[in-house]
Amino acid sequence: MSNWFKRITTGIRTSPQEKKEMPEGLWFKCPSCKATIAQVEHRENLQVCSSCGFHERVGPKAYFELFFDENSRPKLLFDNLYPVDSLEFVDLKSYTDRIKEAEEKSEAAEAMEVATGKMGGIKVVVAAMNFSYIGGSMGAVVGEKIARSVDYCIENKCPLIIISKSGGARMMESGISLMQMIKTSAKLTQLADAQIPYVSLLTDPTTGGVTASFSMLGDINIAEPKALIGFAGPRVIMETMNLKELPEGFQRSEYLMEHGFLDFIAERKDLKEKIVKALKLLKI
Amino acid sequence: MTFLDFEEPIEQLFEKRSKLVEMQTQGDLNLDDKIAELDKLIEEKKENLYANLTPWQRVQLSRHPERPYTLYYIHHIFEDFIELHGDRKAGDDKAIVGGIANLDGQSVVVIGQQKGVNTKMRQYRNFGMANPQGYRKALRLMKLAEKFNKPIVTFIDTPGAFPGIEAEELGQAEAIARNLFEMTKLRVPVISIIIGEGASGGAIGIGVSDKTLMLENTWFTVISPESCSSILWRSWDYKEVAAEQLKLTANDMHKMKIVDTIIKEPLGGAHHNPEEMAKTLKRSIKRNLTLLNELSPEERIEKRIAKYAAIGTFEERKVQ
Ligand SMILES: [Zn+2]
Numbered sequence: 065m066s067n068w069f070k071r072i073t074t075g076i077r078t079s080p081q082e083k084k085e086m087p088e089g090l091w092f093k094c095p096s097c098k099a100t101i102a103q104v105e106h107r108e109n110l111q112v113c114s115s116c117g118f119h120e121r122v123g124p125k126a127y128f129e130l131f132f133d134e135n136s137r138p139k140l141l142f143d144n145l146y147p148v149d150s151l152e153f154v155d156l157k158s159y160t161d162r163i164k165e166a167e168e169k170s171e172a173a174e175a176m177e178v179a180t181g182k183m184g185g186i187k188v189v190v191a192a193m194n195f196s197y198i199g200g201s202m203g204a205v206v207g208e209k210i211a212r213s214v215d216y217c218i219e220n221k222c223p224l225i226i227i228s229k230s231g232g233a234r235m236m237e238s239g240i241s242l243m244q245m246i247k248t249s250a251k252l253t254q255l256a257d258a259q260i261p262y263v264s265l266l267t268d269p270t271t272g273g274v275t276a277s278f279s280m281l282g283d284i285n286i287a288e289p290k291a292l293i294g295f296a297g298p299r300v301i302m303e304t305m306n307l308k309e310l311p312e313g314f315q316r317s318e319y320l321m322e323h324g325f326l327d328f329i330a331e332r333k334d335l336k337e338k339i340v341k342a343l344k345l346l347k348i
Numbered sequence: 349m350t351f352l353d354f355e356e357p358i359e360q361l362f363e364k365r366s367k368l369v370e371m372q373t374q375g376d377l378n379l380d381d382k383i384a385e386l387d388k389l390i391e392e393k394k395e396n397l398y399a400n401l402t403p404w405q406r407v408q409l410s411r412h413p414e415r416p417y418t419l420y421y422i423h424h425i426f427e428d429f430i431e432l433h434g435d436r437k438a439g440d441d442k443a444i445v446g447g448i449a450n451l452d453g454q455s456v457v458v459i460g461q462q463k464g465v466n467t468k469m470r471q472y473r474n475f476g477m478a479n480p481q482g483y484r485k486a487l488r489l490m491k492l493a494e495k496f497n498k499p500i501v502t503f504i505d506t507p508g509a510f511p512g513i514e515a516e517e518l519g520q521a522e523a524i525a526r527n528l529f530e531m532t533k534l535r536v537p538v539i540s541i542i543i544g545e546g547a548s549g550g551a552i553g554i555g556v557s558d559k560t561l562m563l564e565n566t567w568f569t570v571i572s573p574e575s576c577s578s579i580l581w582r583s584w585d586y587k588e589v590a591a592e593q594l595k596l597t598a599n600d601m602h603k604m605k606i607v608d609t610i611i612k613e614p615l616g617g618a619h620h621n622p623e624e625m626a627k628t629l630k631r632s633i634k635r636n637l638t639l640l641n642e643l644s645p646e647e648r649i650e651k652r653i654a655k656y657a658a659i660g661t662f663e664e665r666k667v668q
Contacts (some may be wrong), residue, residue, distance in 0.1 A: 130602040151595050155580035204660030211657055233548075233570045235580060238594045239606050242570040243659040246556050249528035249655045273570070273629060275521035276509075276549045281529055295521035295549070296511030303509045315516055325519050 124192035139180030186342030201234035209242030232272020367374035387603030418460030441482030509550030
């Protein structure tokens with residue numbers, strides 16, 4: 065891995081020295097089972113709770129490190145695309161300010177990062193969403209990155225893996241963000257025509273316009289355990305249907321698989337192996 | 349007629365007019381001159397009132413209870429409509445209607461969200477909020493159109509796809525996503541028309557088209573102004589501001605190149621003269637179909653993808 069790539073890569077498999085500098089402290093407190101686990105151990109465990117298996121949310125860089133082969137040289141793609149407040153949207157804050165804040169908070173240029181490299185020896189494109197950038201919402205940049213990823217995959221005849229983690233379409237881009245649902249789905253028809261595999265990995269949370277477009281359109285749809293996946297948010301459903309609570313496990317990975325919308329659920333540590341195996345079988 | 353809050357000035361005039369008419373029919377008085385005078389005044393007031401509507405007022409008009417809905421247009425634009433039911437999988441969604449019909453000698457598949465015309469029917473139609481069965485019925489009918497080489501016209505009028513437990517269980521997200529994907533590939537011409545509310549994924553689930561037409565007093569965007577207000581302003585009180593910020597009017601959508609054509613409504617809105625509205629719409633549908641029929645299926649699909657791929661503004665910084 066080249067130095068510049070390593071430098072911007074944090075999270076999974078960082079050196080012990082870097083771990084000491086982790087700003088979030090030495091301990092991971094599991095929100096699910098309340099266990100307290102040393103960050104060193106937690107990171108060794110790919111940020112999955114060693115006590116209950118809770119999958120903590122991780123960003124694009126963590127998946128890049130997890131997926132790309134250690135000796136390969138992954139390359140970031142389309143990282144020169146930045147959002148524009150073309151509608152001059154203002155709510156309690158201006159969208160322009162939100163963009164600035166999101167950039168600082170997430171240390172990312174947008175809610176999706178794309179990289180290409182070898183995965184189990186196969187050249188792939190991985191497009192991963194970043195939930196800390198305005199809730200991983202989809203605006204024009206996310207749409208364009210997916211569109212360009214499709215073109216790149218067709219040109220290089222390599223599979224596409226999209227990792228979803230999003231609250232849905234970005235309200236501050238209004239109609240433009242709505243159209244990204246069509247744009248991404250339309251581009252995926254071209255990938256399908258070229259007979260290039262598309263693996264959709266849904267992670268916690270994947271909702272709204274992202275679920276209702278590219279996330280559900282994988283040749284293979286995979287999820288991490290217990291991820292929230294749905295169209296409408298749980299609160300909206302409770303308000304609409306006048307309910308105090310929702311059924312246990314509703315809109316979680318296991319529920320979606322039971323109802324026929326996922327091919328399989330895989331723990332984070334098994335993701336790479338399973339995806340590579342599937343890609344190889346599709347190729348033979 | 350039902351009047352909206354901002355229509356108060358004309359409401360009073362309409363009331364005055366009906367009183368005069370009543371007096372005339374009951375007594376021997378000839379009030380024709382007075383009524384004609386009032387009609388002139390009403391027209392003037394209407395022109396003033398509707399010349400500069402705010403986005404929120406257009407949202408209100410788009411939801412007017414007397415506004416014509418999908419079935420009205422189907423019956424007034426086409427002939428020999430046969431409704432076709434069911435998704436062949438799980439059920440028949442009443443919030444989406446569809447079938448085959450005749451447009452001056454050309455068979456067309458028509459599909460649209462349908463709102464109810466009274467309290468009982470509104471419930472029956474689930475307020476125009478479709479479930480997955482509705483989107484899958486729509487797709488089945490589109491595939492029927494493709495098989496027999498018939499163009500498709502879809503009427504969009506929905507406050508959103510239904511957010512319910514069963515909807516999630518049956519895969520609301522998958523149903524909409526599948527339609528976006530499959531509609532892109534349809535080999536026949538597709539025209540979509542926003543006739544009322546065009547809310548979010550629920551709207552575009554039947555809205556991927558070669559040409560999108562939008563009536564003058566409708567709205568089309570990613571979220572309703574009310575929900576947008578509640579999420580971004582954390583209060584329900586900012587719907588008017590949200591409507592402005594969302595740029596959800598036909599003019600805005602046309603500027604963003606999301607909508608191809610704006611269709612003028614009769615003064616006061618489609619419900620002031622539904623027949624005229626249907627006639628205008630019919631002319632536009634026929635004109636667009638003629639243009640689309642000149643292209644090959646491959647050309648249409650290529651243009652369709654290119655149209656959507658071009659939507660989105662972003663900054664492309666120089667790579668160092
Ligand atoms: Zn735990």
